[in-house]
Every structure is written in structure tokens, then in C-alpha cells.
Amino acid sequence: SAVISQKPSRDICQRGTSLTIQCQVDSQVTMMFWYRQQPGQSLTLIATANQGSEATYESGFVIDKFPISRPNLTFSTLTVSNMSPEDSSIYLCSVREWTEAFFGQGTRLTVV
Amino acid sequence: GNSVTQMEGPVTLSEEAFLTINCTYTATGYPSLFWYVQYPGEGLQLLLKATKADDKGSNKGFEATYRKETTSFHLEKGSVQVSDSAVYFCALSDQGDSGGYQKVTFGTGTKLQVIP
Numbered sequence: 001s002a003v004i005s006q007k008p009s010r011d012i013c014q015r016g017t018s019l020t021i022q023c024q025v026d027s028q029v030t031m032m033f034w035y036r037q038q039p040g041q042s043l044t045l046i047a048t049a050n051q052g053s054e055a056t057y058e059s060g061f062v063i064d065k066f067p068i069s070r071p072n073l074t075f076s077t078l079t080v081s082n083m084s085p086e087d088s089s090i091y092l093c094s095v096r097e098w099t100e101a102f103f104g105q106g107t108r109l110t111v112v
Numbered sequence: 113g114n115s116v117t118q119m120e121g122p123v124t125l126s127e128e129a130f131l132t133i134n135c136t137y138t139a140t141g142y143p144s145l146f147w148y149v150q151y152p153g154e155g156l157q158l159l160l161k162a163t164k165a166d167d168k169g170s171n172k173g174f175e176a177t178y179r180k181e182t183t184s185f186h187l188e189k190g191s192v193q194v195s196d197s198a199v200y201f202c203a204l205s206d207q208g209d210s211g212g213y214q215k216v217t218f219g220t221g222t223k224l225q226v227i228p
Contacts, residue, residue, distance in 0.1 A: 006155075033215065041220065042201065042218045042219060042220045043156075043201070043218045045215050048215070092155055092156065094216075096216075099161075099163065099205045100158060100161060101146075101156075101158075101203075101205065101216045102158070103148075103155045103156040103157070104155055105155040106154070106155040108153075
């Protein structure tokens with residue numbers, strides 16, 4: 001099973017600033033997924049990141065707000081740009097092995 | 113499209129009580145079904161899974177049976193402990209037409225609180 005390291009684990013940020021979240025996997029994977037979990041809610045897929053190509057964003061999410069990098073098969077970053085209090089959430093990185101999804105421990109972001 | 117519906121929480125039980133968290137799904141293909149658990153302050157962990165009809169997934173005393181006829185995957189445990197307090201997510205994963213895998217679809221989560 002894949003082991004995913006995500007950092008930072010939490011941060012408190014000022015509105016208008018940006019935060020970059022890093023996700024490192026202990027094995028090479030084709031696709032990496034970024035999710036958002038707003039307080040008390042389920043997971044919402046933000047985008048799918050493939051190595052060597054632009055990320056594919058879900059409805060309601062745009063590249064300018066959530067730029068993603070995928071420089072190699074074990075690493076990805078998600079940036080939350082121009083933050084507002086509505087961006088306060090847990091952000092989770094995920095990979096798939098066959099049908100099973102594995103998750104990082106999440107980044108708990110609070111925007112003040 | 114695919115969807116997962118699970119019972120709303122929070123669910124509060126006394127220690128050693130029986131637990132059922134209902135989950136039903138809608139899918140166009142033959143999905144794999146999962147229960148994930150999220151302990152306070154942590155990410156999601158896979159609790160159990162079932163990949164075809166009538167399969168029973170089990171782990172840590174939890175069980176769930178893939179019921180295709182009722183499109184359900186209810187989570188059960190015979191005797192809950194305080195340490196089981198967490199949020200439980202039902203989820204499905206379906207194989208895409210291209211042979212790849214679609215995104216995982218999650219239910220809204222059910223918060224379980226077990227009191228001594």
C-alpha cells in the first residue's frame with residue numbers, strides 16, 4: 001500500500017496570501033488526486049494531476065485559484081491562491097492502487 | 113452518475129452497543145465499495161472494502177456486505193468501543209469506459225461518538 005506524506009499538516013494564513021501544500025508518495029503513481037474537505041462535510045475532488053500534463057479540474061475549481069504542479073511520478077503540489085476565510089478546509093492528497101484510494105494525513109488550513 | 117447516500121449523524125452509542133451505519137449507492141457499472149474512517153485530526157484510512165456482489169469486507173470487528181440487489185453496503189460492528197469514535201465514510205470506485213478508473217465517490221460521512 002502507498003504511503004503518502006503531506007505537509008504542512010496545518011497552517012493559519014492571512015487572507016489574500018497563498019499556501020503551497022506538498023504531497024510525496026513512496027512509490028511511482030500515474031495519477032494523484034487533490035481533495036478538499038470543508039468543515040463537517042465530505043470530500044470534494046478538486047483536480048487530478050498527471051505527470052507531464054496539466055491537471056484536470058472538477059467543476060467549480062479553476063487553475064488560477066488552485067494551481068497544481070506534478071514534476072515527477074512521486075510528488076505534487078497544490079497551491080491555494082489569494083485565500084479567503086471560505087478556503088478554510090482540510091486539503092487531502094490521494095493516490096490510487098487498483099480500485100483502492102490512499103490518503104495523506106491532510107493539511108488543515110485556517111484563513112483569518 | 114455515481115452517488116453514495118449514507119445515514120446522517122451524529123450517532124451516539126454507549127460502549128459495547130451494536131452499530132449499524134447505512135449506506136446505499138447508485139452506479140452505472142460494477143463498483144468496488146469501501147468504508148473509510150477518519151479519526152479526529154487525521155486523514156482518511158481504509159477500514160474495509162468489497163469488490164464484487166456478496167463479498168464481505170471485515171476489519172477491526174467491523175463488517176459490511178456488498179448487496180447488489182439492494183445496492184447497499186451497511187457498516188456493522190457488534191460491540192463498539194470508545195476508540196471507535198470517528199467519522200465514517202462510505203465510498204465507491206467504478207472502472208471507467210477506457211479501462212482506467214474514475215474518481216472515488218464519497219458519501220457525506222457519519223460521525224460516531226461512543227461514550228463510556
